Amino acid sequence: MNILLNNSSMIPLYEQLMDQVKNGIIRGDFRENDALPSVRALSARLRISALTVKKAYDRLEEEGFVVTVHGKGTFVAATDRELAVEARRRAVEEEISLAVQRAKTAGLSRDEVREIMEIMLEDCYGND
Amino acid sequence: MVTIEGLKKQYGAFALDVSLEIPAGRITGLVGKNGAGKSTVIKALLGLIRPDGGKVTVFGKEAASLRAADRLKIGTALSNSGFSAYLKLEEVVRILAKFYPDFNETAFRRACEEMGLPFGKQLQHYSTGMKAKLRVLTALCHGAKLLVMDEPTTGLDVEARGEVLDSIRRYAAEHEDCSMLITSHIASDLEGLCDDLYLIHEGKILLHEDTDVLLSEYGLLRVDAETYARLDPRYLLSRRPEGNGYLCFTDQKRYYAENYPGILIEKGGIDDLILMMTSAEGRTLQ
DSSP states (O other): OOOOOOTTSSSOHHHHHHHHHHHHHHHTSSOTTOBOOOHHHHHHHHTSOHHHHHHHHHHHHHTTSEEEETTTEEEEOOOOHHHHHHHHHHHHHHHHHHHHHHHHHTTOOHHHHHHHHHHHHHHHHOOO | OEEEEEEEEEETTEEEEEEEEEOTTOEEEEEOOTTSSHHHHHHHHTTOSOOSEEEEEETTEEGGGOOHHHHTTEEEEOSSOOSOTTOBHHHHHHHHHHHOTTOOHHHHHHHHHHTTOOTTSBGGGSOHHHHHHHHHHHHTTTOOSEEEEESTTTTOOHHHHHHHHHHHHHHHHHOTTOEEEEEESSTHHHHTTOSEEEEEETTEEEEEEEHHHHHHHOEEEEEEHHHHHTSOGGGEEEEEEETTEEEEEESOHHHHHHHSTTOEEEEOOHHHHHHHHHSTTTBTTO
16 A cells, blocks of 8 residues: 655645545555554554554544454445545535635635636646 | 553652553653653653652552562663663673563564674663664563653664664554553654653643644744734644744644634644743743
């Protein structure tokens, strides 16, 4: 498993870890019933506290991506990949909607918001 | 695994009053400046000093009444290894083998070799770094259930610190139920290792927080005097004057990021925590 964490990012480490495991599952790098590394093994490898790893595993379990079997370890759950992709899409929509509402509150016009979005899209996706 | 309730110890004007708990499988850090009381806590935990009050239990038993069999389950790395300076590492190996029934000689020799500790040299000719490495390897060599390490990285250069920390991490990964108490005043060492942290200052615990929360929620705000004046003080833990403004320490950096767009926020590390919470001018808000 290839996990790279950014220690100076404002995004909490456990969230970064969750995102990367989720991406791995969505991309199909991990299959159903694959074992994830033990909490302390992954913590040693990533040089982060074990509690951080545990927090990420717990949240992933709440969201249905993994299952922890006491005394055995943590395993990739049977996930409906389309459902997972759909969930991500919804999360993105919610965040954009929040930003749009803020823009409105701040008194930005429709076109101004569009312009901001265009610039950001160009920055992120490139100019095609 | 370890419970300390209202531990009191008086040394002249210095008064220690500490409570803390280390559950099984937890790696706990005790941070604070020199003379804050870290080593006194460790001595009380190991039953090396008699507390004036309070209760210290290890493996469910009073620390002072631990038997030899209990003590074999504790691995320690203290400021002095306790080995005579005239001994060679080869002789230390023989002592450890006699001392600990669960001494893992193969693993110990391998670790010593990896860390470049010469077997034929007297310990008095070891460098500061070599001595520090030996202290930690001694703690890790006999399958202890509880590791107590006082400043395990002191005196080490960056590379050696990394090696020592990695060997501790490896031990933790191979012994999942093992608990640890680690002190340090080079706090950044503990960020990637400890699950939670206690900040001790002048004999008292000022703060107990999960490392994870500390790194993600705490932060430093750099503000000019004007911004400071309109800053909601509710989640500021401390501040100190800096330039023509203030440096503020918060445990809710996202609140300030969301409500004060454009404000300068830096991640709060453990070193900032110590600096901002224990310096006289930093504590003006408390």
